[in-house]
Amino acid sequence: MKALISALLLACLSLPAWALDAADQQRLNGIQQGWAHIQYQLPAEQRAAAFEQLATQTRAFTQERPALAEAWIWSGIVTSSWAGAQGGLGALSKAKAAKADLELALGLDPKALQGSAYTSLAALYDRVPGWPIGFGDADKAEELLQQALQQNPEGLDSLYFWGDHLYRQGRYGEARVALLKALQAAPRPGREVADQGRREEIRALLAEVGKKIR
Structure with a gap:
């Protein structure tokens, strides 16, 4: 996994640095609003399938705009929410994928979206089981949250x-x-x-x- 993140980050850094343009912002707004609708307005039993569909959109966003930290942040948020909605040990692979997305976002621009990658990554470390099942780590979560609070x-x-x-x-x-x-x-x-x-x-x-x- 670390090798994959490093390869993706190296590839992204070889591209021109991109900022959010109007089209990117509109796309991001749609993802954010879609996430909120699923998380807060859909019945719990419908959320996993809805997050799966939204994850398809966020993954496409990262593929089309691979140097955009905001795209990776929201891919991580949606994937981690999908994992939470699914629950159980079967969700661990999604949590790991979300972790990789958020780490990549931090490598691209730790200040993107006021440090949201720090916050979302910390939430994963707080909620995922610890070793030997998962990567959960309360101390790591606290470190990341302190960085998030410095940003926002x-x-x-x-x-x-x-x-x-x-x-x-x-x-x-x-x-x-x-x-x-x-x-x-x-x-x-x-x-x-x-x-x-x-x-x-x-x-x-x-x-x-x-x-x-x-």
């Missing part, structure tokens, strides 16, 4: 995943502070469905944190 200290997602990580580590007071701060994050234009869904997740997690603090 006021971001909805970066603060949510930081709060979630702290909750998983039993650091409930710190988790509560992070999650309350996340609720104050500025709205993201065009991502209203994602913002609403994420805020609902934050409130649900805050309720769980409250139970632990009492």
Whole structure:
């Protein structure tokens, strides 16, 4: 896997550096909105199949725009969400593929989408089983989340995943502070469905944190 990532990264770096143009942005917006619809508006039993279809779009995006970090970030996000929707050990191969996409994105541009690759990769390390089954690693997740917060200290997602990580580590007071701060994050234009869904997740997690603090 590492050899494949290195080869892809070398190939991409040999191409001209590309920034998002209007067509890329429109394509990215469509993927983001599609992800939010699946994640927050579809019944749970329909999500795996829907994410599989969306993954076909994100994979095409990476193939057509291989030097675009944003394409790899969203390929990783969609693939990891597909893995989560599928569940079980059978999802581990998808989690590994998502990890490779996000690592490639970081190699291309760690600042892309305000460091979103750090956040999404950290979430994988937090949720995937550890050795010998998978690559899960809470210490690695924390390192990546700290880098994400350096890039986007006021971001909805970066603060949510930081709060979630702290909750998983039993650091409930710190988790509560992070999650309350996340609720104050500025709205993201065009991502209203994602913002609403994420805020609902934050409130649900805050309720769980409250139970632990009492």
